[in-house]
Amino acid sequence: VRARIRSSTDVDRDRRDLAALYERTRSATEQLCAALSPEVCTAQSMPEASPVKWHLAHTSWFFETFVLAPHVPGYQPFHPDFGYLFNSYYNAIGERIARAERGLLARPTLEEVMSYRRHVDERMRECLARTRALDDAVVELGCHHEQQHQELILTDVKHLLSRDPLQPAFRAREAARRAARPAARAEFIAYDEGLHEIGHAGEGFAFDNESPRHRVFVHAFELADRPVTAGEFVEFITDHGYERPELWLSDGWDAVALHGWRAPLYWEKDGDRWMQFTLAGLRDVDPDEPACHVSYYEADAFARWAGARLPREAEWEIAARDLPIEGHFVESGELHPCATEAASERDRPRAMFGDVWEWTRSAYDAYPGYRPAEGALGEYNGKFMVNQMVLRGGSCASPRAHLRASYRNFFHPHARWQFSGIRLARDA
């Protein structure tokens, strides 16, 4: 067996790739926010959603805290209070403002936050060019962390604008995109029972919650070849889906009563038309596009109504692992899920990546043998492994390069403000 020896040329090339990833990631965040006013960037619409300004600062704080402070001798933070303001949830790092109060940060101004970004960028560039001892894995983690926040910026700003009495658009929709494409008819694909491996394998970045790769026994199952459409969800509503207790989990039924849910988030009835708030403003619900902004409870109730169930995360991953990462991601500019078009036998199931995150019936838990990292970064994923459900596949707001078949997203079962949708499965 030939030992894998990395020459200094390899190391230099890896570092150049890492510096390029850093630049791409940081500028993508700023392009996303470029058209937003300081007022929009400061407001917060609910505790779960953060102001854009906070996202811009927090992602910089991440690099400052986990890369610059430990690796630049004598590094002084840009501002002594920013650790308190922009630490998200790292108890090992220290105290911080309550999440629900991030919208009270009239200061620092957006301009000051952008200066903070410039400062961190300059120091990061110096570090990436000169500091041999830098922990490249943490820089890479910081870039993937910032990509997660790019998606949160879109979902959080969508919630904020939806609560604005004037319901302004984040970005107007291009006329050329308005031709709706009919969704292809849904079919179930059969998978045999067997012993499989799931989890991250091999080269490339992955979060710690995707490891270790491990064996799972999966019973024979069937998976729908496309996500549930908005038109199908309208049928569920029309069939009194929200009023039939036999369709709902107990916590879901309570959530329906508590929140008065009668349709997905952002939907409203105008006469007999269903309208929805989108990042391009208010428009008709297109029956062919994937149903979106549903909680786990609604996804589960819909599946029961349809005589099916939600997939387990292992089933989802087995079906997705050999598919190319293709679909509608943030780069498409749609910022809304698109109808799933027909595909050849070989390319099924369709739309596994992009469009809508797909709720699975798997609780977010550690894989066998999982060990969180030592130190504060061990708080990144591990401490959230209770009371949340796994979603797979990414959405129309995810950067394409952020996704892979082993990727595990997770949210509380009542959460609706992410681009979350439904794919049905059945026992074979």
Ligand SMILES: [Fe+2]
């Ligand atoms: Fe974060």
